[in-house]
Amino acid sequence: DAGVIQSPRHEVTEMGQEVTLRCKPISGHDYLFWYRQTMMRGLELLIYFNNNVPIDDSGMPEDRFSAKMPNASFSTLKIQPSEPRDSAVYFCASRRAGDTYEQYFGPGTRLTVT
Amino acid sequence: GDSVTQMEGPVTLSEEAFLTINCTYTATGYPSLFWYVQYPGEGLQLLLKATKADDKGSNKGFEATYRKETTSFHLEKGSVQVSDSAVYFCALSEIKGAQKLVFGQGTRLTINP
Numbered sequence: 414d415a416g417v418i419q420s421p422r423h424e425v426t427e428m429g430q431e432v433t434l435r436c437k438p439i440s441g442h443d444y445l446f447w448y449r450q451t452m453m454r455g456l457e458l459l460i461y462f463n464n465n466v467p468i469d470d471s472g473m474p475e476d477r478f479s480a481k482m483p484n485a486s487f488s489t490l491k492i493q494p495s496e497p498r499d500s501a502v503y504f505c506a507s508r509r510a511g512d513t514y515e516q517y518f519g520p521g522t523r524l525t526v527t
Numbered sequence: 528g529d530s531v532t533q534m535e536g537p538v539t540l541s542e543e544a545f546l547t548i549n550c551t552y553t554a555t556g557y558p559s560l561f562w563y564v565q566y567p568g569e570g571l572q573l574l575l576k577a578t579k580a581d582d583k584g585s586n587k588g589f590e591a592t593y594r595k596e597t598t599s600f601h602l603e604k605g606s607v608q609v610s611d612s613a614v615y616f617c618a619l620s621e622i623k624g625a626q627k628l629v630f631g632q633g634t635r636l637t638i639n640p
Contacts, residue, residue, distance in 0.1 A: 417570075446627075455632045456571075456616070458621075504570055514559050514620035516628055518570035 414463070417519035419505050427524045431493040434522045436505030442517075443510040446481055447490050450502045450521070462488065463510075469486055495526045528556040533631035539627040540607055541639050550591075551615035556618040560563050560584075560600040561592055561628070565614040574602075574615070594599050609638045 418437040438445050446461040450452050460470040465482045473480070477496070482488040492499055502523050506516040534549040545590065559578045563571040576582030580595035589604045600617060617631040 415601060456630045458627060463626065506571075513571050515561060516627065518563075518572070520570045 415507055417507055417517055419503075419519035419522050421522060422520060423523045423525075425502075425527065426495055427498055427527055429494045430526075431491065432495045432499075432524060432526075434477070434490040434503050434505075434524070436488045436490070436519060438488070438505070438507030439509075439517055440486065440519060442507035444516075445482060445488050445509045446506040446508075446516060447488070448504040448506065450504060451500075456504075495524075497526045500524055500526050529558065529621055529629045530618060531617050531629055533615075533634050535632075535634070537635040537637060539637045539639065542608045542609055544600070544638075546604040546611075546636070547574075548636070550600045550602065550631060552600065552617075552619050554598075554600050554619055555622075557595065558621065560591070561618045561620070562589070562600070562602050563616040563618060565616065565628075565633070568571055568614070569617060571583045576605035577630055586594055607636075607638050609640050612638045614637055 420435045444463050447459040449457045449459055452470045457472055460480045461468055461474045462482045478492055480490045502521045504518050504521045508516045530553045532551050550596045561576045562574040564574045565571045573584040576592035577584040580593050583592045591602045593600055593601050614633045614635045618631045621627050
């Protein structure tokens with residue numbers, strides 16, 4: 414079975430541009446998580462979904478960030494407008510309800526905003 | 528709230544040395560505990576887990592024992608290899624709600640030949 418798929422793997426954009434990150438969770442998984450990783454702040458949970466419904470978005474840094482999950486096999490994280498301080502690696506993870514809570518991570522998207 | 532504290536890095540060892548990375552936690556109840564590993568340029572991978580007190584998780588020569596008395600889950604390996612160089616994260620699952628994972632800050636391990 415394929416793991417969590419993220420695209421693009423690398424994104425370089427200019428300040429002010431819109432950025433969309435994509436994630437395909439493992440088939441059959443009920444939960445989807447978006448994380449951000451930086452040297453300064455480590456690994457931060459941004460938002461998570463259960464059965465395509467956003468449950469907790471308290472980690473989303475500000476209104477410039479938004480996330481959607483239109484169906485069980487696809488989610489997006491959008492930043493509009495992007496700023497240099499958004500440069501980070503963004504991870505998507507998924508897990509199945511009833512599992513012993515371990516999450517399966519994608520390879521990440523490295524975002525650089527210049 | 529729940530939290531995880533890891534030994535600060537970076538940690539540098541020679542090949543075949545003994546490894547310990549300390550991890551302690553604060554939580555309500557008895558969470559499941561995990562060690563994840565992140566190799567350069569990759570996402571986090573589950574290394575091992577323990578779901579109840581006194582359980583020992585093990586994988587690839589690594590071990591960690593769930594110690595309720597000391598609220599600890601230290602990672603150990605008897606003889607490290609260069610290929611073990613990575614960042615290691617200790618994590619716990621919240622008891623309530625969606626059982627989100629709470630991660631420690633990560634410990635960077637470098638093994639020299």
